Amino acid sequence: MSQPKKLHLTAFMRPVSLHTGAWRYPGSYPDANFNLAHLKSFIQKLEAAKFDAFFMADHLAVLNMPLDALKRSHTVTSFEPFTLLSALSAVTEKIGLAATASTTYDEPYHVARRFASLDHLSGGRAAWNIVTTGNPESAKNFGLEEHVEHSERYKRAREFYDVVTGLWDSFADDAFIRDQETGVYFDPAKLHVLDHKGESLKVRGPLNIARPVQGWPVIVQAGQSEPGKQLAAETAEVVFCSPRDLESAKALYRDIKDRAVAAGRDGDQLKILPAALIIVGDSVEDAKRKRLKLDSLVHYDSAIASLSVALGSDASKFDPDGPLPADIPDTNASKTGRAGVIKLARDEGLTVRQLAGRYGGYAGLAFVGTPESIADEMAVWLAEEGADGFTVVSPFLPEGLDDITGKLVPELQRRGLFRTEYEGSTLREHLGLPRPKNRFFE
Amino acid sequence: MSQPKKLHLTAFMRPVSLHTGAWRYPGSYPDANFNLAHLKSFIQKLEAAKFDAFFMADHLAVLNMPLDALKRSHTVTSFEPFTLLSALSAVTEKIGLAATASTTYDEPYHVARRFASLDHLSGGRAAWNIVTTGNPESAKNFGLEEHVEHSERYKRAREFYDVVTGLWDSFADDAFIRDQETGVYFDPAKLHVLDHKGESLKVRGPLNIARPVQGWPVIVQAGQSEPGKQLAAETAEVVFCSPRDLESAKALYRDIKDRAVAAGRDGDQLKILPAALIIVGDSVEDAKRKRLKLDSLVHYDSAIASLSVALGSDASKFDPDGPLPADIPDTNASKTGRAGVIKLARDEGLTVRQLAGRYGGYAGLAFVGTPESIADEMAVWLAEEGADGFTVVSPFLPEGLDDITGKLVPELQRRGLFRTEYEGSTLREHLGLPRPKNRFFE
Numbered sequence: 001m002s003q004p005k006k007l008h009l010t011a012f013m014r015p016v017s018l019h020t021g022a023w024r025y026p027g028s029y030p031d032a033n034f035n036l037a038h039l040k041s042f043i044q045k046l047e048a049a050k051f052d053a054f055f056m057a058d059h060l061a062v063l064n065m066p067l068d069a070l071k072r073s074h075t076v077t078s079f080e081p082f083t084l085l086s087a088l089s090a091v092t093e094k095i096g097l098a099a100t101a102s103t104t105y106d107e108p109y110h111v112a113r114r115f116a117s118l119d120h121l122s123g124g125r126a127a128w129n130i131v132t133t134g135n136p137e138s139a140k141n142f143g144l145e146e147h148v149e150h151s152e153r154y155k156r157a158r159e160f161y162d163v164v165t166g167l168w169d170s171f172a173d174d175a176f177i178r179d180q181e182t183g184v185y186f187d188p189a190k191l192h193v194l195d196h197k198g199e200s201l202k203v204r205g206p207l208n209i210a211r212p213v214q215g216w217p218v219i220v221q222a223g224q225s226e227p228g229k230q231l232a233a234e235t236a237e238v239v240f241c242s243p244r245d246l247e248s249a250k251a252l253y254r255d256i257k258d259r260a261v262a263a264g265r266d267g268d269q270l271k272i273l274p275a276a277l278i279i280v281g282d283s284v285e286d287a288k289r290k291r292l293k294l295d296s297l298v299h300y301d302s303a304i305a306s307l308s309v310a311l312g313s314d315a316s317k318f319d320p321d322g323p324l325p326a327d328i329p330d331t332n333a334s335k336t337g338r339a340g341v342i343k344l345a346r347d348e349g350l351t352v353r354q355l356a357g358r359y360g361g362y363a364g365l366a367f368v369g370t371p372e373s374i375a376d377e378m379a380v381w382l383a384e385e386g387a388d389g390f391t392v393v394s395p396f397l398p399e400g401l402d403d404i405t406g407k408l409v410p411e412l413q414r415r416g417l418f419r420t421e422y423e424g425s426t427l428r429e430h431l432g433l434p435r436p437k438n439r440f441f442e
Numbered sequence: 443m444s445q446p447k448k449l450h451l452t453a454f455m456r457p458v459s460l461h462t463g464a465w466r467y468p469g470s471y472p473d474a475n476f477n478l479a480h481l482k483s484f485i486q487k488l489e490a491a492k493f494d495a496f497f498m499a500d501h502l503a504v505l506n507m508p509l510d511a512l513k514r515s516h517t518v519t520s521f522e523p524f525t526l527l528s529a530l531s532a533v534t535e536k537i538g539l540a541a542t543a544s545t546t547y548d549e550p551y552h553v554a555r556r557f558a559s560l561d562h563l564s565g566g567r568a569a570w571n572i573v574t575t576g577n578p579e580s581a582k583n584f585g586l587e588e589h590v591e592h593s594e595r596y597k598r599a600r601e602f603y604d605v606v607t608g609l610w611d612s613f614a615d616d617a618f619i620r621d622q623e624t625g626v627y628f629d630p631a632k633l634h635v636l637d638h639k640g641e642s643l644k645v646r647g648p649l650n651i652a653r654p655v656q657g658w659p660v661i662v663q664a665g666q667s668e669p670g671k672q673l674a675a676e677t678a679e680v681v682f683c684s685p686r687d688l689e690s691a692k693a694l695y696r697d698i699k700d701r702a703v704a705a706g707r708d709g710d711q712l713k714i715l716p717a718a719l720i721i722v723g724d725s726v727e728d729a730k731r732k733r734l735k736l737d738s739l740v741h742y743d744s745a746i747a748s749l750s751v752a753l754g755s756d757a758s759k760f761d762p763d764g765p766l767p768a769d770i771p772d773t774n775a776s777k778t779g780r781a782g783v784i785k786l787a788r789d790e791g792l793t794v795r796q797l798a799g800r801y802g803g804y805a806g807l808a809f810v811g812t813p814e815s816i817a818d819e820m821a822v823w824l825a826e827e828g829a830d831g832f833t834v835v836s837p838f839l840p841e842g843l844d845d846i847t848g849k850l851v852p853e854l855q856r857r858g859l860f861r862t863e864y865e866g867s868t869l870r871e872h873l874g875l876p877r878p879k880n881r882f883f884e
Contacts, residue, residue, distance in 0.1 A: 023620065023627065030620040030627075034562045034652055036532075060551070062612075062650045067630045074620075074627050077613075077650050080559035086528035087563050090478075106552065109502070109583040117522035120476045121529050140646035141551040170504075171519075178465065178472040178516075183741045185465065185472075185516050188509045204582035208504045208519050210476055299625045 008389030010053040021297030025396035033078040049405035053096030061137035089122035096427030098127035103160035112167035124213030124426030129220040154227035156200040170206035172441035192440040233259030249386035277366040280403035295357030303360030320353040371411035450831030452495040463739030467838035475520040491847035495538030503579035531564035538869030540569035545602035554609035566655030566868030571662040596669035598642040612648030614883035634882040675701030691828035719808040722845035737799030745802030762795040813853035
């Protein structure tokens with residue numbers, strides 16, 4: 001009899017939270033962006049709960065919104081991912097450490113080296129979240145006037161991946177002999193010079209670091225565009241995505257796994273972990289109240305602007321404390337978007353102000369309920385192949401995280417849906433992923 | 443009455459040692475390049491001995507020597523500095539953390555960000571060793587066929603420094619209000635957009651991280667060429683240099699301090715710390731024996747090639763176990779170099795093999811003796827303004843380091859030449875350096 005399928009869980013983190021109102025939530029740590037002690041307590045809780053990985057988001061620019069909205073946001077200033085995750089590697093033992101690194105605004109030699117180093121430092125717990133950097137403001141911090149165009153970014157990303165993985169294979173796993181007697185430190189026959197000359201990149205190598213503990217750090221990808229899905233299918237081992245609901249998640253799951261198989265891969269070697277905001281309450285109503293409270297902490301000016309974008313119509317003229325008007329004028333904006341807002345307003349009976357808080361805060365997939373109701377939902381997603389697990393977004397910290405690790409995880413463990421002990425020492429072992437062979441050596 | 447002058451001590455590290463024979467020394471850890479536990483023990487010993495900083499050297503290429511020599515060297519593969527120092531920041535509390543970062547093969551936005559992040563993570567202990575990357579093999583790992591030319595590298599380095607320090611000043615020290623009541627996270631009036639457009643670099647900013655704890659991480663420079671000395675005089679707060687002896691050290695000390703004053707700086711705000719290999723023995727003879735033993739572990743093929751370069755003449759035809767012949771033919775190579783070799787052979791009575799081991803291992807400034815004799819020498823260097831302290835190079839680890847922290851440092855402390863407690867919490871406080879003002883804000 002085969003083992004029952006289990007969920008994989010990673011924690012998607014900006015230090016304070018992804019939700020722009022979270023830093024104002026009672027009991028939160030608004031200075032967590034630059035307070036290592038808080039982050040240490042977060043990751044140690046996640047490790048005690050046996051999470052697969054701690055996943056650090058990233059931005060390469062500050063000015064990605066108008067200053068009046070920006071001044072209310074904690075999300076764009078924080079520790080840099082490699083320095084933070086390296087520090088956290090020294091105070092943890094098992095949990096994976098996923099860092100975001102851009103293929104558009106960095107060099108493959110640097111990226112390969114830092115991930116290899118993090119993998120050695122952590123005993124095989126590193127993962128690379130490949131991003132092409134969507135924020136057009138980033139270009140201006142790296143000598144360019146214009147953002148690099150989308151298809152150009154994806155072409156470079158694919159080549160960048162080949163170069164980085166090739167650099168990781170610079171030394172055979174057994175290249176370093178370190179024979180004090182004969183004085184031979186490594187076997188030169190087990191050193192490969194990559195000598196890559198491609199369309200976007202030219203990198204000789206070899207990398208100045210031994211092959212990573214995991215062979216290659218785990219590859220993570222979040223793309224949902226066509227080239228993004230294709231890149232994920234060809235290269236990713238963990239896919240982080242944002243489906244609206246179970247139906248769209250199942251379609252995306254099948255699409256990406258089919259593409260992976262078409263690219264000659266085993267679909268099981270690619271784990272699909274949709275991002276989900278998780279709010280746990282003593283009752284479903286209690287959880288919903290927490291969410292309304294959280295959404296209400298997004299400043300109305302920022303919130304109403306986000307709602308207007310989602311509606312494709314200026315929402316600032318509506319009565320904030322009344323229901324969404326029935327006669328919203330038709331525009332050229334996405335009809336799906338508007339229909340979603342209208343459905344949400346009706347389903348949850350939200351006022352304009354509450355709707356605005358939702359769109360200004362976090363409007364993606366959310367599980368809001370009791371440990372039991374959320375475990376029920378997650379079990380369905382796993383059984384129906386909407387997900388292999390979740391990229392968990394905490395609503396506010398530390399309380400929202402404590403609810404997840406202290407209440408939801410034990411419920412999942414009771415049902416046999418989540419591990420009670422780590423399977424091994426490396427992130428690949430947690431995820432059930434094979435260690436890649438070295439392409440240049442047996 | 444003013445305090446008597448004290449030495450500053452930093453430890454210059456490649457994980458195993460700078461000396462190419464060190465990994466073969468009895469009791470050494472040949473795998474320290476990729477073994478965090480060893481490095482943790484090294485830095486904790488240095489912190490217990492109250493060293494100012496742990497200083498990590500760096501390379502951006504492997505193939506900087508012929509493969510037959512390379513295979514015997516532990517020096518070109520190791521952890522990457524930022525990931526390593528960040529991990530070590532989590533297991534230390536006071537000691538400074540100096541990382542090497544290249545101005546030629548990296549982006550100022552990345553460099554500014556990583557140092558700011560390390561400074562926040564460590565509570566104000568970061569230092570940036572500015573290098574322009576001398577190894578011509580590095581270019582090939584970053585898309586270039588040819589190494590960037592020397593004066594071009596230094597021009598870019600100067601501008602790079604301006605951009606990085608400008609980015610560190612993006613936010614006023616009190617920009618982050620984090621007022622949960624009003625919902626204002628930072629004061630937009632205290633955000634500066636750098637908008638740098640120079641000859642070599644174009645960077646908009648602002649940096650996506652709060653101003654570093656130290657204002658700016660401490661600036662370290664190692665240049666000894668004319669443009670290197672000038673860059674150091676204009677920007678450095680710690681100068682790491684390699685004078686042959688006290689006389690040349692005094693001249694260099696005076697030269698760099700005069701240049702700093704001419705550039706409008708206070709000479710005291712620039713600490714000159716020559717690199718010195720330190721070998722401690724129970725007697726001077728015992729220390730010398732350790733050194734001969736260490737030098738003998740450099741493979742003869744590599745060693746004799748280094749001696750030939752120093753002599754400007756093929757030394758492989760000499761009798762390895764005889765003295766240096768008296769009639770070495772004149773060549774176009776440096777007469778100073780040859781004279782130095784001849785003097786060394788005569789002063790220490792070394793055979794050709796022993797001389798070769800010296801040049802293949804570490805031929806720079808060295809203090810070899812008892813704790814008392816080395817403390818005597820250091821006191822003279824300090825009193826005569828040859829140095830404000832030393833960049834200590836350990837001959838082999840852990841034993842050679844234990845001798846320094848356990849025998850030499852206590853002797854220096856007994857004489858009042860070195861601190862017995864840290865003066866404060868930040869590296870600037872250890873070094874007696876002021877916290878730089880923000881150039882854009884009061």
